[in-house]
Amino acid sequence: MKNASTLERRLRSNMTGDVLFDAFNRGRYATDASFYQILPLGVVVPRTMDEALRALAIARDEGRIVTPRGGGTSQCGQTVNNGIVVDFSKHLNRILSLDVENRICVVEPGIVLDDLNRQLKKHGLWFPVDVSTASRATIGGMAGNNSCGGRSLRYGTMRDNTLSMDAALADGTLLHFGEVPRDLARVNSPQSGLALFRDMLDLGEREATEISARFPKVQRRVGGYNLDALVPRNAPNNMAHLLVGSEGTLAFTTQVELKLWPVIRNKVLGVCHFGSFYEAMDAAQHLVKLRPIAVELVDRTMIALGREIAMFQPIIATAVRGDPDAVLVVEFAEEDQAENLHRLKQLGELMADLGFGWDRPQRKWGGVVEITEPGLQTGIADFRAAGLNVMMSMKQEGKPVSFVEDCAVPLPHLADYTERLNAIFAKHGTRGTMYAHASEGCLHVRPVLNLKLEKDVKAMRAIAEETFEMVREYKGSHSGEHGDGLVRSEFHEAMFGSRIVADFREVKRCFDPENMLNPGKIVDPPKMDDRSLFRYRPDYRVNELKTVLDWSAYPGAGGGFQGAVEMCNNNGACRKLEGGVMCPSYRATRNEKDVTRGRANTLRLAISGQLGPDALASDEMMETLKLCVSCKACRHECPTGVDMAKMKIEVLAARAAKHGLSLRDRLVGYLPRYADLASRFAPLANWRNSSPLLRALFEKFAGISAKRALPAFRRDVFRPEAETFGPADGREVVLFADTFNRAYERENLDAALRVLVEAGYRVHLPRPTDHTRPLCCGRTFLSAGLVDQARNELNRLVASYAPFAARGVPIVGLEPSCLLTLRDELLSLRSDDDAKSISTHALLFEEFLVREGEAGRLKLPLGAMPAKALVHGHCHQKSFGAFKPVEKVLRLVPDLSVEIIESSCCGMAGAFGYGADTYQASMEMAELSLLPAVRRADIATLIVADGTSCRHQIKDGTGRAPLHVARVLAMSLDSTQSNR
Template identity: 75%
Template structure:
């Protein structure tokens, strides 16, 4: 498209659309990919606020000669949601429930509503929408309808098509129609034009081709390829016209509303984790296990188990349910109306496995048995693990990755074992190995051979594997597309799967709906070759020039290793777009912008380092805008199953920015805080005048970017600076207390109380003086946040020199501030990896981690007394990232009669200096208002609010008026027998 036409299109859209209109290269690049291996740069992107704006955008694109691609969560694995025209993103604004009827168990929703968000709203009515896809936390209903999604429990509930009652949609020419049940003998003159003619022609096609459709459409439930022509055949008096749109991948109409069939919530559940010594035995057994009528039978293979063991958030789940070293697991789920029926079915499962020869000690089989799981928490963990199968498989830190192209073929269950066995042989023939998981109950496995699509030989292998695998699927009367649709990947193979006559019928349907080919062309009909490398994410000539990084990225080895390999770990599956649960990604939850989600940032980094966004893109203003709302919460470090650590990546970008643009005054003041802290404390009354003067607030905002709407932390003259270097009994167990800059200079009470608690516990507490220089020790975190990596390394070197003699003899190093202490477990080893640094890192523990460890060993004896009826606890993001939050709960529960409740929250939004920034203040508050501040406001006055993070406590005080306490203060109160009143919290 010519530049002038693009400019005209953008101008018209900005005039008529109040939602975002994005035509810059950085924004377009973020929409150029989905969860497939394809990449097509769109001409522009819009996020319409209303249906009218969406249709207006379509009309403008049509006038300007552009194609239109609807988009929801952008998690398609076959390239459905990418194209070279205008992308219309419905996920940000078009995400409401339009109507709901509890009695009829139906609802009407806009296309951009996320499945999990919908089910959260339905739960209070005892209902849910059961097409439970693994991407439920980010998959939109419109995208699921476009894909004819299935979910893990389709054995009972069916596919998206089975649960879609009707749809409202706009044709390519803007005509709005209702698609729903329609009697074949309807009085056609009473059907509104032009729908009358369209529906009449579609039903005529169905009648004409009924025999051909019956002969060539696979007889498996998991058939989501092509158009649903079988919905048009005269099998009954009524045809549901919505079902021709389901699975059409945005090629026939733009969906504006979907009417859904709802189901009662599942009650109690039980899982049977069936262990098998061989993969073939597991696949052969599936046909027998489904006879017990479970709601799901899901495969977890040995590769997924092994990878799960290496991922922190899944390791406990594996340890809880996996016995020995099975080659495959089948997770069999029962969910009947009563617990008794479920337990009876679980017993039947155990008996059936025994009858099949799979007992733990059966000498006739290689291995096998069942682990019963009745605890809801473990069931939920297993479900999370299973649903994360794709991302777990993609977590391989190698140049080759499991590639989706024969991903979800479906065959009748009696053929499943032979199919997978022969498929494995095809992979071996072409020099690769597969990963396999998912829906054994439906004969639909997620199968991904490991390939490197940068290499021409691997692309050729992919083509050969696809042709051989699809031929075998046809031999077994299966479907080459059993869940993830067609897109750019499988549409090419419809001719072989359905025959030339059915493909011509598909083309006739497309032409009847969209004669100009305006809507998402190249999908289902008239497709490109699936191995056209010009459409790949890693196109021929893709290259990342070598550049010196500031941090150690050697954990990502191989041909595409280092920083490049770490960035390219993002597979676009979009787990970071979840709206509830965990931490990731707080900025996206506040803005709903693709720019502000981990996936969007990773895509931008990949395009920048590979030269696709122009020269010097890594340090550009646009890159800084991309990362502006990243609060370095480290939520992605733990919760992204592929291990995308955006906080660490941001440090590299900031370092590159400093080299080319220098430091802003704001960054200088934040970064060098540890250096001027002593001086600021000396002149604390003068420095603190800023908070009391509107003029000074205004001046500092204009000159240094600190929001005038915030109080800055108050400097103390009485900083924590004991003269002695050790406290407590000389013969007590030794521990080093790390006095970080924030607690030392702003809230010394936390360090005082921590010291008192440790001494009361009988410990010999060391506060060593720096061995290099007189300035107090610091972890370097503020320098890292400003991109001053060398300065951070210097600070950490001083700290290591001081603490290493203790660490090397096994003395724990205990800190209070999560972001500071955990720097010693994370960034320290990315800056230096020598034995002294490793020793310090290994001994670094948060205060509550240390106490819980000591209590578990029986060494900790604290005379704690009741202080309050309840404690409401907010976890610091870094605590959660390092799985270090649970010790806070555990240590507080040692206080008698204290009801400890966790506030389910993401990042507090303050995030170091982020919440103090004039440009980021509003987003900071928005993050806090998602969960944290409403929960604090609802807390009873007598409850203690607990938050270990300095920033968290400030945000809570600013946003709610309630004070919050570090856990050290709470324990000290319990030691002293004080009551934690509201007034006590105000003084915190």
């Protein structure tokens, strides 16, 4: 550690970017999407490429190894090592040049594929190596793995689309790797570079016969070094193709020159159904004759799991008929849509010729479902891309494990290969999941194993050896897409022979004689089943945890809390920068600490004792979770269902139990208890907002930012004189008057009550059975970790609402975070029938109106409003699939044009945006898309937001006063009455 301290000091003095040597940050970089874990010595996040190269030089000088890292989603352990990890993804992510006419661009290695394609789209171009992790995979990482993507049948692999690379050798020499002639006399390169190129070309010439004999003749061959790029027949030889797939072991990439393609403008999908998995695999060789650009497999297991995931349910319901054993999604994407439709027709005819039809006894559809609607096509693509993570969503100790993940065999052998593979799994007491690229004989295959158990680790070893032997029998490749890393490098000698493996060592020695760059990958690897390198080592233990919430749906210690934490498989979907909501804090900071994956890894290390005693309640853990806004986006958008908002409650409760509450926690948590009292002294309670001195004191002693005005208390809080409103014979509904709308914005409750009454409903506003303070959902208590107090509030609410829920009366609320507490946290605190009944009947205002409208029961005399509404959705609405009803309800208003803001979290998130230490992050989240969209809106445009926090953030950031949907509908009713 003395040497590490010296290294850290040197790095800090030469960097403006982050230099991270503490245990918590090192732990967050110890894993990727594989089952391995290796704690790095330190992490560097350089701001410039010069800083990255300085880090390389300092590490070399200190005798430390270096591992470059992009999105950290490698499935074979490529990005973990015990030296210095250099993270390119935060800052080194620009397009350096773009030649639209010649379809070429040059990029920094940290640019994310989706971000690159967003910038290229306006020029009609894209980079088509469309890996399923496109929302977080970096170009540098894709080059390191020789990524392929689902459409490689047409576009080829990363190697096929890489024109050149600039990179530094381990000794710091900067070289350009591109096409070179066999005669290097005219190549402009340093002498050391020319000598390296000559050595490589000589090796290729010397070993041409052996390379031809031993390298598998399948496109999906990404194992080892690409020695076939060096043989004479490939002249001019492209030296960049030797770096592609080298997994950061040969050079330190500084920029990549890419070949671009025109964007796909038209496409159709045919979803082909099969009564048996074997039939689907056998059919693939015939379907490719129609020249699709992709043929993707979805098996029975993935279909079943997808039907349990809310975001995929409607997609599967439309695309999958009956109960098939497997479907193949065939994609045609010619420029002429008529040609695509013609091939789709041919597909149906071919399926009929192959003998696949409707099997009535088995109720299985063996035909083709035609998908021409773009939105549904996108949904299917998203489901297919999430395939790995859908498989990983199993709530059990055993999980699908990647090690024979992406073997590739020639298509005529695919059916026999998969049938024999299933037999191998069964022999070793397990089963496998399969999906992905049937068009090229490369399936993502994962046997279900529990790598905490020695017997399952032994089974993994046996399955690997038997599977790879079978792949060699079919003259296939044991690495078909995801590279070698720690998983498959060990098996190169069996695949390529000892002579080729010796050549691999020679290449490594020529490029990196000191073995400094990411050692242990491709050349001289450890055993793939060395448990000392596993995430779950033999000594991995989680002691029994006393949890405050119900985690019984998950396996493991702590009443299932361990299992919930371990659901994170590091797939990195939370690192996406656009689309959906997850993860708003990461989008603002780009720090691994502030992404759901980073938090989950920290929690796993903490509960297993790897971060020291009491780590769960430590200051470092609170720093890890500080920017988590509990938006619940991960609950909905994480493919494996990691629920960080719920986990944060556990941490806050542990923290409160050990260290007590801060003044800020008390002010926020106990708001429902003092809101009514404060309203009686509203001018005094609001004095803080008008006094700079009080603002400063609140910031110093309560941690509430002086830059924020707190919501203003009012004397005329919502206190209805009666408990029931509306016609006696109207359909019953309970209106939940939450604390925020009741104490601060009663106009919303007044509007909602009016709308419901005018629609003919009998509206109940039940008072608490204990006749004390108004009812509350306990949300503020949960945000402070005060779970017992939250439970008390919910108990009071259940006592008042249970009689109504028992007879089927809907419980309707306005504030998403409060109403949806009844659908979520309530069931984590109570599991009785009353709680379940209330949860079942809890609906947001718009959900209720849409349901009534679809049932033909909504009679609401809305008047015309010739205006535009710009709508921002609350995070919890989106998490629970409750945002679409907002748009549907607003479209009921005649002449009202509705536009949705594509936004993530507003950044206010309850009390988060008021914190002195979180104010800046709050504003950065809001500025990503929400506030700019509001500022662009015409002054006559209505700004609509259901969330109390959202409205306050928009008001603070733009000066515009947003409206709840209930108020918009009330305005529409006013329009009707004024026109009478």
